[in-house]
Amino acid sequence: MPLQSASINTSIVERSYQHEAIRRVTEAFANKKRRALLVMATGTGKTRTIMALIDLFLRTHQAQNVLFLADRDALVEQALTDGFKAHLPHEPRDRIYTHRIDTTKRLFVATEQTMNLLLR
Numbered sequence: 001m002p003l004q005s006a007s008i009n010t011s012i013v014e015r016s017y018q019h020e021a022i023r024r025v026t027e028a029f030a031n032k033k034r035r036a037l038l039v040m041a042t043g044t045g046k047t048r049t050i051m052a053l054i055d056l057f058l059r060t061h062q063a064q065n066v067l068f069l070a071d072r073d074a075l076v077e078q079a080l081t082d083g084f085k086a087h088l089p090h091e092p093r094d095r096i097y098t099h100r101i102d103t104t105k106r107l108f109v110a111t112e113q114t115m116n117l118l119l120r
Contacts, residue, residue, distance in 0.1 A: 003060045004030050012052040012087045018045055022053050029062065047078060051087040058091065058106070067096075068109045076109045084109070 003026045008019055025036040040046045050068075057063040068083070070076045076095065084093045084107050094102050096110035099118055 001060050002030070003056060003062050006056050006060045009052050009055050009087075012055060013045065013048050015045060018049045018052070021049055022056065025053055026056065047083045048087065051083050054107070055088060058088075064106065066107050068107070069112050069115060070109070071112050073111060076111055080109045 004023075006026075008022055013019060013022070021038050021040070025038070028036050038046065038049065040049065054063070054066050054068075057066070068076075068079045070079060080093060080095055084091065088107065091107050092102075092105040093107035093109070094105040096108050096114060096118070101108070
């Protein structure tokens with residue numbers, strides 16, 4: 001199924017501007033772009049928007065694995081629990097701390113600092 005024609009999971013995102021953000025990213029990817037930046041204010045549902053976008057990418061086979069990076073432990077834990085666990089509960093997930101990565105999982109979270117240390 002093409003990314004652009006896949007339905008957005010309304011149990012994850014309900015607000016029209018969240019749907020608009022997801023559609024714009026899917027349009028960019030359909031036009032062969034591989035980068036997108038979403039700038040959203042505090043409290044507008046950035047985590048939910050990204051979870052719905054990840055759900056789309058997984059369902060349309062645009063991605064097989066996802067790495068969610070954040071600059072603080074609190075944001076990594078939020079992504080793991082309030083994000084992946086809450087909205088994609090059937091997808092195997094894990095936090096990266098070391099080089100030992102469970103390749104049976106599909107969703108990963110880590111801090112930028114951890115990834116910098118591991119990639120040295």
